[in-house]
Amino acid sequence: MRGWWARSRLRTKIFLVFSGLILAVLLLTLGATQLVVSRQTQATLRHELWTTGQVFQGLVQERTSRLLTNSTLLAGDFALKRVLATYDATTLMSAALSYQQRIGVDLLWITDEHGAVLADARGHQRPGASLAQVSPIKEALTLGDAASVIAEVEAGLFQLVAVPVHGPDVIGFLILGQAIDDVFAEQLEHDTGSHVAFLTATRVFASSFSGAERAKFVALEQTASALLAEHALQEPFLFRLGDERFLSLVSVIEAHLSSPLYVVLLGSYDEAFAPFYMLRRRILLIGAGGLVMALLVGVGLAGGITAPVQTLVAGMREVLKGNLGYRSGIDRDDEIGFLANAFNEMVGGLEEREKIRDLMNKVVSPEIAHEMLQHGVTLGGEVREVTVLFADIRGFTSFSEGMPPQDLLRLLNAYLGRMSRIIERENGVIDKYIGDEVMAVFGTPLAQPDHAVRAVAAAVEMLRELAGFNAEQQAVSPLVPRLRIGIGIATGPVVAGNVGSPERLNYTVLGDTVNLASRLQSLTKDYGTALLMSGLTYEQVAQRFPCRFLGQVVVRGRQEETALYTVQRDDVGGTE
Amino acid sequence: MVGRFLFFFLQCLALCVALPSFAGEITGQVLRKDGAGIAQAVVFVQALPVGVAAPTGPWKAEMDQMQREFTPSVLPIAVGTEVRFPNRDQIHHHVYSFSRTKSFELPLYKDEEAAPVLFDKSGIVKIGCNIHDWMTATIFVVPTPYFVLSDEAGRFHLKDLPAGNYPLAVWHESSLAKPEDTVQTVQVGTQTSEVSFALETAPPRPRPGSRKGGGY
Structure with missing residues (x-):
């Protein structure tokens, strides 16, 4: 089972890789910025708070000394x-x-x-x-x-x-x-930029907060002790007041009170981070814009790359379906254009070849055409064991005389077409038509171990088909004569190959077996049977067909006797 | 004329009654707890014994202003003494005191003589100069005319005392005890009586405005 990624379309892949990269870069940038700025801001805020603490101490001391100076002068x-x-x-x-x-x-x-x-x-x-x-x-x-x-x-x-x-x-x-009241705290806030609050564990004496913030802060009185207990003195901590966060610092001020007096300095965390938040928003905005743009470009680019590929793929599908007339309409000068041209040329070549093959199939049998295309056309041949079949219409010359030539040709073509189809169905190869005679070979050019069986089966079928054919012709016109045929079958070695000149060749079989089959066909009249086969053929088909021995005969042109057999069937055995 | 004679006679008579035929002396030492003598301590008779009539004034005393300091810095006087504050510097001084015993003020003066100030109530009067904060002095107003300042070694010598039992007290600027708590009754007869005081003193502390030397 292939993964989802492998099954995804090229366009989706390019798009995903593209957008993933941009997103990664964006997040990385944002993350790095956040880390650096956040650290920097925190450090700055801490330092500012520390400085504020120092300034605050100075301000309080300065106020004391001014008070002291004033009172001394007045005294x-x-x-x-x-x-x-x-x-x-x-x-x-x-x-x-x-x-x-x-x-x-x-x-x-x-x-x-x-x-x-x-x-x-x-x-x-x-x-x-x-x-x-x-x-x-x-x-x-x-x-x-x-x-x-x-x-x-x-x-x-x-x-x-x-x-x-x-x-x-x-x-x-x-x-x-x-x-030390709110006015003083507000003045300190004005001078230092940080909020200031004076409080004990039980009471807020003064704070620089005003309005709603002040109410919120004063409401903290109950939690003030907890707040103070929670955090070590002089150690900055994050303190939340309503929605706002403050980096805070607590220190003790020496005072004559029943409980310790604390001063809390609160530097607004959110205020300090405001520029960073703005920066982050902008980066996000720019990033989002960039992402959208990049995606659009990515979609366009992916489309630009893959669209012609898609066209080619669609074309390839058409070609696979058999539509060799398909041509891609891509007109470009780049690699894709080259690919499209190559595709078109290739399909053109295929189409031409298919045309040739088609034509060849009409002239030679498909198997021979295939063999020729596969191994090329060369002179010479090889010895193979095959079964040769001859079928001839009896008395053709006599009844051809009484028929108009067109009708005769039509009848002959109809007959040959039906017979040829049967032979081809049994993988026999029509070697040639000699007038009304058909010569077929089984076992070449494609080797078939059961070539004899196929030849006999074809012959039996031809005879049955002929009965049907005759009935049809009679039904159309009772004047049409009934056709009778004789079939001779012989098995044995032949030379199979191309015969002729280098310019013009013929794939055919030659040899004694061919002659024997032809002679057997001629002998059918003498034995009063529609089918005669040689002894060698009989040996191979005896198991499949019920055969009858008809005798031994010395065939013309041969030295030894040949055993004659026929298939024992009603439609075969008749001597019509 | 007769009246004048009569007055003189009566004076002589009173003197004869007041002064016994002989006078006694008290000597002694004012010491710190560690045995060191205390200088500038005022040893004085707090009250006259019954039957002893004190010599009456008018008494006069002086406290100079020299080199931007009061001299002496401690001046014991009897009640009813008139004190003059002559300015011997070439600059103005503004002598004053807002002590409860005596409140007075001699506004800025330089060459002319300021009016003498009468101290008619016993007690401590701190004297200051309004324009020179470091200039301070103490006038200790004693209820009787019998008093003396101790010397560097803390020794004192009270002379010409009529016989009797005298409540003798001591005061010092840095004494932690009030004078009335230091009282010792001393019998004065023909011989010289010996008495010594042991005082607990506070360590001297700087006062604001005592930083002399800043000049003017």
Whole structure:
């Protein structure tokens, strides 16, 4: 069983190979691009995130130091010292408000040298309340120097700085705070290009997300602890927020809170990959376009190559069917054109040869024609054992005189045609017609071991056919005479070959056996039988036909006696 | 005229009552726990014994500004002392204090004499210069006129004390103990009394603005 591929048409194969190649190249290109770009983008994103982390640290430190500078400068302001030394709550309150506006901080407290509140610019802290245990005042009290801390104040996250006010001994503390809120996160996002979020395991204090994203992120509060626990600090991981993915980095920020404060930096993965996605879409689009074009070209090319081949194949089928008149109409100058011309010439040659063969079959028997075509026509021959049959119409001359020549010829042709067909059916070869006489040979040019049997069978059949023939003729015209024939059959060696001149040859058999068969035919009248066969023939057919011995006779031109036999049948045995 | 005489007489009488016939002395040393002497410690009588009348003022003292420093850096005075702050530099100074004991301000001055400042309440007064943060000094206002500064070895010598039992205390800038917690009662008689103080001191720490040398 041959595979599907072997059975596929040439056009399909070319097309499949073509498109498969293009598809492979396209996929390979896409795959390689994806691999390289993806790796590159990831590395870039990681590096960017790392840089953002550094920038972020710098920004936070810078803010702290600016806060520290501002508060130190303000604490050194003599007017502040002077107003602080009044310890007058109302005055200090208004002054605090003024200072807050001047520096632009979110929170400004003034305490006395023991940490008791003197003023809060926002008016939240009750005057007199002790902040001695509150960071960073606690640290500043202990150190007698500036201290800074990130702490939760009234549910908000603040970067706080406490500096002592020297008058010149410590006469109080100035506490400045900057809120770590969404505004700050958004500013960081603006500066670094990455989203920023400040959160503990239980709460999101601030994030640079806005709108729907913010809602989504804040809704993550419950999972925040899981999120934080899942990923090692300072190790980038992929974080999904809604439909968007972020490469994220978690770090701890030192703060005075009940649980650790984390800052999460989120670089948009999808945003970073957007150019790559666009590139991929374009490659796909170009690839698809290329594929379609290539397929069209492939179809055209495959068609161009295979169409003439298909035509030739169709032509070949026609020729196989026997239509030798077929000619391909391909007119090209390339190899296909050459092939088509060769095909046409070849079929032309075949047709001519077939014509010759046909003609030959009419002149010589098909077997001889075949033998001649097969082995060429040369003078000379070979000795073969054959059976020769002669059949002759009795009294032909007498009844031919009373008939118009046309009718006679028609009758003769009808008779010879019927007889010839029987002989040929038994693979006998009509050697020649001699007037009304037929000479046939069995066993040459094609060797047939049962040539004698075939000859006798043909003879018996000829006699039966003749009865039918006569009945038909009588039915047409009762005036037509009944034909009677005599058949002589002899078996023996003959010389078979071409006889004549090199220009004109005749395939025939010669020898004593031929003469014997002719004589036997002549003798049928004397023995009152339609069929006579020689002893040699009898020996070969005795098993197949019931024969009768008619006697020994010395045939004219022969030395020894020949045994005569006939087939014992009603239609044979009659002496008509 | 008669009134003047009478006043003088009464003064003399009071002096005779106040001053006993002889005066006692207290000597001693202020030491750190490790035995090293503490200089610049103020040893003072916290309160006068019953029956001892203190000499009254007016007392005067000075704290100079020289080479952009206060001199001396520690100045013990009795309550009621007027302190002058002469500026001996060629630049302006702005002496001030917002200490609870005494809040005052001598706005920028150079050549002219600033008005003396009366310290009428005992306690510690830190003195600073508004335009030179490193310039600081301490005026320790003692409730009695009996006080002395320890020398380099931490030794002190209080003289001319009338007999009696004196609560003696010590103050030092870096002492961790409050002066009232260092009180030792010392009996002053004909002989010199010996007493020593052991103080726990904090290591000196730099203060913002103490970075001298930046110039001006």
